[in-house]
Amino acid sequence: xxxxxxxxxxxxxxxxxxxxxxxxxxxxxxxxxxxxxxxxxxxxxxxxxxxxxxxxxxxxxxxxxxxxxxxxxxxxxxxxxxxxxxxxxxxxxxxxxxxxxxxxxxxxxxxxxxxxxxxxxxxxxxxxxxxxxxxxxxxxxxxxxxxxxxxxxxxxxxxxxxxxxxxxxxxxxxxxxxxxxxxxxxxxxxxxxxxxxxxxxxxxxxxxxxxxxxxxxxxxxxxxxxxxxxxxxxxxxxxxxxxxxxxxxxxxxxxxxxxxxxxxxxxxxxxxxxxxxxxxxxx
Numbered sequence: 001x002x003x004x005x006x007x008x009x010x011x012x013x014x015x016x017x018x019x020x021x022x023x024x025x026x027x028x029x030x031x032x033x034x035x036x037x038x039x040x041x042x043x044x045x046x047x048x049x050x051x052x053x054x055x056x057x058x059x060x061x062x063x064x065x066x067x068x069x070x071x072x073x074x075x076x077x078x079x080x081x082x083x084x085x086x087x088x089x090x091x092x093x094x095x096x097x098x099x100x101x102x103x104x105x106x107x108x109x110x111x112x113x114x115x116x117x118x119x120x121x122x123x124x125x126x127x128x129x130x131x132x133x134x135x136x137x138x139x140x141x142x143x144x145x146x147x148x149x150x151x152x153x154x155x156x157x158x159x160x161x162x163x164x165x166x167x168x169x170x171x172x173x174x175x176x177x178x179x180x181x182x183x184x185x186x187x188x189x190x191x192x193x194x195x196x197x198x199x200x201x202x203x204x205x206x207x208x209x210x211x212x213x214x215x216x217x218x219x220x221x222x223x224x225x226x227x228x229x230x231x232x233x234x235x236x237x238x239x240x241x242x243x244x245x246x247x248x249x250x251x252x253x254x255x256x257x258x259x260x261x262x263x264x265x266x267x268x269x270x271x272x273x274x275x276x277x278x279x280x281x282x283x
Contacts, residue, residue: 015062018045018053023062026073032094036069064135066095072135088120088138089163095140099124100153100164102143103181106171109156110200112191113183121181123166123174125150143181149213168195169206176210176218178253185252185272189225190280196231203236210243217249224251224266228277241265 015023025042026034040050054071057063064072072094089101089109100106102123107113119132123143132141152170155162166174172192175182182188195201210218223240226232248262250269261270 102166106166107191112194173209180254216245219243220266
């Protein structure tokens with residue numbers, strides 16, 4: 001790695017005045033992701049000259065064009081192959097702000113699933129990208145939420161860097177809100193079961209979070225799954241049942257409701273067989 005860094009540093013000197021100025025100024029400002037306007041302000045280059053220099057840097061693989069007018073400096077450790085060699089969460093933290101690692105990625109980080117999601121899920125109230133983007137051979141899924149849902153964030157050390165994740169209760173709330181972002185309702189049930197087994201969830205914090213999100217279907221899914229799996233005590237189940245709204249919601253919103261099995265206690269369309277959820281207990 002040291003040899004690669006030395007070689008890349010030497011190569012940077014051969015980029016020419018304008019290319020070197022862009023990379024040096026952005027690095028000096030600690031801007032691994034930067035806009036064309038930020039580069040122009042830092043380098044004072046004329047717009048046409050700056051665009052030409054940026055285009056050349058992209059062609060030479062010193063930069064990755066994330067979207068129109070937004071660039072990522074390719075890290076030294078990516079090498080000529082253009083592959084990210086560090087933890088993908090570290091790269092995710094550089095792509096958008098504010099952010100937190102969420103859903104299936106967060107559940108994996110907390111140790112609730114043996115699955116290793118091939119996609120990194122990143123939640124933000126900002127919108128900079130399309131829903132999915134492949135960067136340095138890693139697929140990132142960006143989930144935009146409203147500002148009032150952007151809470152419940154924990155900082156965790158990853159490769160000597162502080163990375164923001166949804167905290168444990170917010171992770172459960174998020175995956176119940178959108179089960180499709182965690183492999184479906186059965187995988188969600190597994191995560192809840194594992195979090196409960198390890199006594200990692202504070203039910204009161206979880207209740208407060210779900211109330212704040214404002215989607216009462218989350219209480220329906222949580223209550224039903226908890227009863228099927230025999231987790232959480234009656235006090236919490238009765239409390240959550242009190243939050244159940246009128247009308248029926250799908251247990252798994254991404255699945256069809258052809259079976260039309262209804263659970264009146266939780267006002268749920270149970271479109272995933274209960275026996276499939278109970279298998280989670282045996283796994």
